[in-house]
Amino acid sequence: MSFDAIVIGSGMSGGFAAKELCERGLKVLVLERGKKIDPATDYTDHLMPWEFPLNNRVPEEEVARDYPVQSQCYAFSQATKQYWPKDSEQPYSTPDGKPFSWIRGDHLGGRSVMWGRQSYRLSEIDLSANARDGHGVDWPIRYADLAPWYDHVETFIGVAGSNEGLEQLPDGKFLPAFELNDAEKQFKAAVEGTFPGRKVISGRTANLSVAQPQHEELGRTSCQNRSICERGCRFGAMHSSLTASLPAAERTGNLTIVTDAIVHSLVHDPKTGRITAVKVIDAKTNEGRTYAAKIFFLNASTIGTAQILLNSASEANPRGLANGSDQVGRNLMDHLYGLATVAMFPGPQDSYYKGRRPTGLYIPRFRNVTEEADGYVRGYGYQGGISRAGWKQGAMTPGAVGADIRQKASQLGPWMGFIAGFGEVLPNPDNRVTLHATRKDKWGIPIPHIEYAIGKNEQTMIKQILADGKAMLEAAGGKVVAQADAAATPGLGIHEMGTARMGRDPKTSVLNGFNQAHEVPNLFVTDGAAMTSSGCQNPSLTYMALSARAAHHAVEFLKSGKL
Amino acid sequence: MMAPMIDRRGLMQRAMLLLGATALAGCDLLPGSGAPAALAADRLKLLDAYADTLLPATDTPGALQAGVPRVLAQMYADWASAETREALSGALDRLDAAARRQTGKAFAELAAADRLAFLAAHDKAALAPVPLAPDAPKGSLFEPVISVADVGYHKLKELVLVLFYASEAGLTSDLSYEHVPGKWQPSIKVTPETRPAAAFGIF
Structure with a gap:
């Protein structure tokens, strides 16, 4: 044949x-x-x-x-x-x-x-x-x-996202973005206010926030906000x-x-x-x-x-x-990956969200675009999110046993945020x-x-990815509790x-x-x-x-x- | 006040889900004998008592009623490596030995109130942080080395908790879970009825 x-x-x-x-x-x-x-x-x-x-x-x-x-x-x-x-x-x-x-x-x-x-x-x-x-x-x-x-x-x-008019991250033909939650909006305001030129936007994601006729023709329907996408989506x-x-x-x-x-x-x-x-x-x-x-x-x-x-x-x-x-x-x-900073975040205690949105927030590249870089070429963006912590931190506290665990687990936890850099490699x-x-x-x-091994440009970039990550979370009132000290094993960016x-x-x-x-x-x-x-x-x-x-x-x- | 201890690993698991790549390597797992091993009857009885004390029934079912010991026993036989089996059974044995030493009775034989009091002290001691030696491997942000007095107990407690909060009973009492939420609602007002939503993927 x-x-x-x-x-x-x-x-x-x-x-x-x-x-x-x-x-x-x-x-x-x-x-x-x-x-x-x-x-x-x-x-x-x-x-x-x-x-x-x-x-x-x-x-x-x-x-x-x-x-x-x-x-x-x-x-x-x-x-x-x-x-x-x-x-x-x-x-x-x-x-x-x-x-x-x-x-x-x-x-x-x-x-x-x-x-x-x-x-x-x-x-x-x-x-x-x-x-x-x-x-x-x-x-x-x-x-x-x-x-x-x-x-x-x-x-x-079908890509859900917002048009932002950014030179370094062109706009596109987007479906409605998955909206940021209240803590993320607070983070966005703080970062954009403290660092002119930086933006915090909803992560652009290939999920149908609102299915269009060309999607429905193929039997595709709107996202159900389950966030188990990696299993394959029957919808x-x-x-x-x-x-x-x-x-x-x-x-x-x-x-x-x-x-x-x-x-x-x-x-x-x-x-x-x-x-x-x-x-x-x-x-x-x-x-x-x-x-x-x-x-x-x-x-x-x-x-x-x-x-x-x-x-x-x-x-x-x-x-x-x-x-x-x-x-x-x-x-x-393969993109520098795993360069995450984690912080407790002073988000609004009376606010929560419902559903499991299939994306988080994104911070488009600013180094060597709107801000100089500290001794390297190219740049990086961040993916991240801020959500309310679950039961585990209370339950795994030494001495926590019995009905007390369950009572605490039924309460909303503090807001926790992370942002992780994705860096360009030469x-x-x-x-x-x-x-x-x-x-x-x-x-x-x-x-x-x-x-495969990363070089000097990447090693230098990593330092600033981590420093900028910490600075942005702190500028928004976050208290950094953990940070990676090296990029993940090459290949794990899966890019x-x-x-x-x-x-x-x-x-x-x-x-x-x-x-x-x-x-x-x-x-x-x-x-x-x-x-x-x-x-x-x-x-x-x-x-x-x-x-x-x-x-x-x-x-x-x-x-x-x-x- | 915010809890001082951070669920770093759980948060990072979810973080990595969002990032669309990596996280939890299985590289610390050593191939074992390969022969499935069941938890012996006395340890099963102990596990029932432990799960029932750690996560008791309130006005809703606890870990025992939710079938957590049964699932854990199955995982012991069909999921755990030889190393993990040893960690889990060792933790159970140490729990029982400490109970006998301190109270003169097997853990499962203690009256409910005594069991709870004993477990609170045992749990506190077992999970007491142990500083890592300066040259010891620390793991990574994503997979930190657990350094507490009884690492096997840490594994046991975490598994019982995880299984309870993945069970239908746990997910519909202390927490809430909708498999198909439908809409994304980025901002809702917290009320006394609001329960944390369990998530097994991103957010």
Whole structure:
């Protein structure tokens, strides 16, 4: 069977690419290495807290044996266990003393099912950053190239947020924002009053605060404010490939999905310089198969995409496919993460909230925008929230026993707030994914070897992320009770990107301004691998915008006979 | 007055949920024998008495009526690592041994008022903070090392509490829980009837 296009990966970017290609009339095959998941039968979001026999926990010895890395993700639980690969079955390697936690999905829809949903546009400041300060290479596109595609993606997926008129965080096509609670409004007033130029806004999130007709057509309804989004949402109220992009692709009649299909490599014809087919190994039977098409979208996630390109080495491409620049696998980035400050907050004692809003507050970047930075380039934003503490602090107090615990637990606790910085990291060619020289997985594919460390710019930035976090909470009357002293293990930002970067020069980049491989015209890469710099914004929205834009151009090229 | 002790871990778990990434690693867990082990009958009886004393019935069911010991026993067999099983059973054994030493009676045999008085003192001593040695691992903001007199007891108490406040009884008496809240209401007035809303995800 032959297809017009093959999309490798069904997650955030692959799902969106498939939708766009199908809607333009192409016959599309989506290959997913993980298992099939059906929201109707497999989602666990209906289960009540007491319906999990083991308190929604995975047995400890199973965690230690099979999920030592995946369990580091907040969303890992019995309710979501079906989504994660076993680290024991799908290994990767890191050098001693340089850990990188690679958090993955192993199912149709990928991490778009468990994602954090925060959705922010990159700005002109971000897309011109490399050109301005000389790190990495220049992006081949600017904000004006992406803006209409951000509009397009936001309209389809549904993003709740407020327009703020900020240069560093462009406005968008938003659904009504999830309003801040009273303590957060108090914090907002204090921060904005004390630090002119800083803003505290509602976190922009891909949850349908108010579903629109284009969402309802796909069976999606408004958010029910449950905040168990990572289990998968039967209401379809958050964007995911499973409940939005793939159903939209499916209704065109042009979509074929094959799961349990592990891509081994891409087959390159040196005579034409084109890819002709994808070599696949069936995850269950180990049987090898080949699928042919005219164009190929690689959306296997940043590290998986690099692995496939490197494993597609041939006589004509000894260093891997599309890798004349030697940039495939390099420039791996993941946002600085876990840089949280926690404070008790003097919020209004007579105020509470109802429902569990699927987002918190956001503080857009101000360093190197409206305020100078203390010895580093780029910047950071914060996510956070202020809520009323629960029963635990009273109940775990030494000597607290008996009916007294229950009486205290039934009272509202003090307001507690936290803000955590997400910092931009610079592209560094030594932060790199390669193929392990000797180790192979159970399908015979060399495992990825990930070598990663943050540099001086990031180390310097971390100090100011923590200092600013403390200063803002204190300016609002907060009493800081805890603060991180280092960033979380790299990878845990789960924003890995950069391993097949876009650029203007084929000698220093892998993809051109259309996400098309410089060296292989019928290959497009539109997942995080394409990112030339990281910004400090949560990147999924940008991956989807790049996917939609590249699909548009790929189909134009195909129709005009260029491919 | 604000309580001096901060539920750092619980707050950070929720913080991390919001952040859309990390938090609680299972990396301190050692693979054990793999053989499921059940709590012996005498420890089950002790656990019933402990749960009933820690979270007694008031005008609503307490931990015993909510079935917390039963769930905990199942978790002991099917969830806990060998290390955790040892921590939990050790804490129960130390509780009973202290009761026998100090009162001459097994914990479960004490009259209700005596049990409560004994447990208050035992709990206070067991959870007394122990300063960490300067070179000892402190953990992280997200996963601080628990350093109290009886770390196993800390685990036991926390688990009983967590299970009660995840039970239908606990969630509909001291707390409130709606699985499908529907609307987000950012500001409501607190009244004497307001109960803290339990959350198992973000906020």
